[in-house]
Amino acid sequence: MRCGDFRETYREDMAIFDTSFARWLVAIFLAALVAVPFGASTYWLDVLNRILIAVIAATGLNILTGFTGQISLGNAAFLAVGAYTTAFLAGRWGLPFPLVLPASGIVTALVGMVFGVPSLRLKGLYLAVATLAAHFVVEFTAVHWESVTGGVNGISVPAPKLGPLELSGDRRVYWLALPLAAGMLLFAKNLFRTKVGKAFVAIRDQDISAEVMGVNVFKYKLLSFGVSSFYVGVAGSLLAYQARIISPENFPITVAIDYLGMIIIGGLGSILGSIFGAVFITLLPEVLRLLTGALSGQFPGLIGLFSSLKMGLFGLAIVLFLLFEPDGMAARWHKIKAYWKLYPFSY
């Protein structure tokens, strides 16, 4: 038990993991994550991959909504752009994944910046509606531009390839998704220690003050849309690689709402919150599925209720979090840590 938290240099003060104990915990956690595929079944690997993809996308959305204060309902659309770019580049041109992943991110970033232009004039609900347009434009394009997207039938995506290396199956995709998610989380965490990140936060807190202080609001808002969409695009690319088949049904508006739910439940303006939210929202239906499956012997009608139960619990979780922990799971996590740090002498 440590009796104090002393920071003697700027370097220590700036550290992300501030104690050696925390660093050890993170190292153990990462090692555990690396070990998971050796024991996990296909089903749980599929769930884990979807969690990693959700973590990346939720972090992207949190950069835009949590850190820069711009509400976006276009996440499902940006996810779709990333996924279809991957389907096209990998399927049609046969490019290897080290090129496809960043290219999908960049294309999505460009599309995101186009739909971010209205943010110059619009705020709050109005911006939300403007980004909603992105959703319907992309959905319409995905359904009707059949030569590229395969229309409603969907399009199949080859396994991620690099020369002779082929990452087919969930186990191998996991090896791709895990380092990518870790790296992108680290980048996002560090982004908010730079001038750009501080400018984002300044815009969120008071855009007029930010402008007065010399932050070019429009430039940084667009940049935020770009960075955020890049994250979502990479997540979309991974989603395409993991699902191997994508169709407009992968990207309904409920996906955008799920992502908003993730960052609200996890914690707006917190990288850790994006992780918590993504894990929670992705696991919620799976746990529910296991429960309804296990209880279906006693209550056969339960399987039919599954989808309505899922929506109901999702709504309930958001309401409860807004009421009791508006800062999300990340804030609660810090409170729990603070409590145990001083336990049993809390005063």
Added chain:
Amino acid sequence: MKRTIAMLCLTAAAALGAGSAAAQEIKVGGLFDLTGITSDVGKPYAQGVQDGVAWTNAKGGINGKRIKLVAVDYGYKIPEAVAAYKRLVGDEKVVMINGWGTGDTLALKDFVNGEKIPYFSASFAGDLTDPAKTPYNFFVAPSYSDQLRAWLTWVKADWKDTSRAPKVAFFFGDNAYGKAPMEAGRRFCKENGIELVDEEIVPGNFQDATSQLLNMKAKGADYAYVNVTTTGVSLILRDAKKLGLATKFGSNPYGFSEALPAVAKEVAEGVTGVVPHVPFGENVPGMKALVDFHKANHPNDTHDAMYVRGWSYVLVWSEALRRADKAGNLTGEGVKAAAETLTNFDLGGLTNPITYSPTDHRPSTRTPIYQIKGGKLVKVAEYDMPRRPDWLGL
């Protein structure tokens, strides 16, 4: 917290891995729609499959081995179907799958053909009949394309006006199922002197078809083929009645069954439809087992042709399993090869005899047309479509 999650994942994974199959059990995957936009017809079909499996197991199973049906509801969503497929094949190690919709079956076709999993879909899409492209896809009915061709043949026979060709319109859902037979229908109209005047697309889940029907009325269609499920067909019939249309409507096997007159009441009168699997209770030798099972297990339920369809599927693939088991090759490849030995396999009249060969997966081309007369389904015609090579896979 983080570690706890990881530990939980690990233990759950270990628990799932431990539940391996008993030796005398054959695992078959079931992908059903119980909650999605086609659940109106998906539920009775799923019940038919489940009851068919229970009946087969009671009769001794597959040469003494029990069938274990691992059923999943995927809500007619392609991503859910892909996730369920991975679970069925990766974790449950099923030997084959009894699937459902056109969109998801087409989406999964590369998977099932790569991993050699025989896939009996309730989708009758013509695209699935060419073994050169989809060797592991099967279904138990004439293809959607042959059904539409047969219905158009009936239109020609029904049309008495010699001064002009009949005008036909196609109504279909904006999804793979809706669109599946349309190209075949267009070509058939052109070859046979039927004027295709209009094509109307309805959304997957619609409440009102007035604007599409007004378009169709303006084009003057004498007949219309409605390629959506029962709920959609009854909505269209209701709106057509409201608008006073004289068009004669026809529908596909998922829009036309005993459920249609039950839902649409008097507006269903005179509507024609393709009924490849007989209505429940029809006087055919194969129906006795179904009626007996129904009386013994759930005498108060009502059943329809969808239920008979699910049951027929089990009869066909359980025979393939039986032959594969006898050959000592109860694998995906073995079941496929066994299915391809089925020649004029008789289902006691539940559906026309089924034939698969390594070069042609068109199960049957004989298509019965029924009409609703006095609230009852009455057979009015049956057409045998030729097995033209250029129609294979179309």
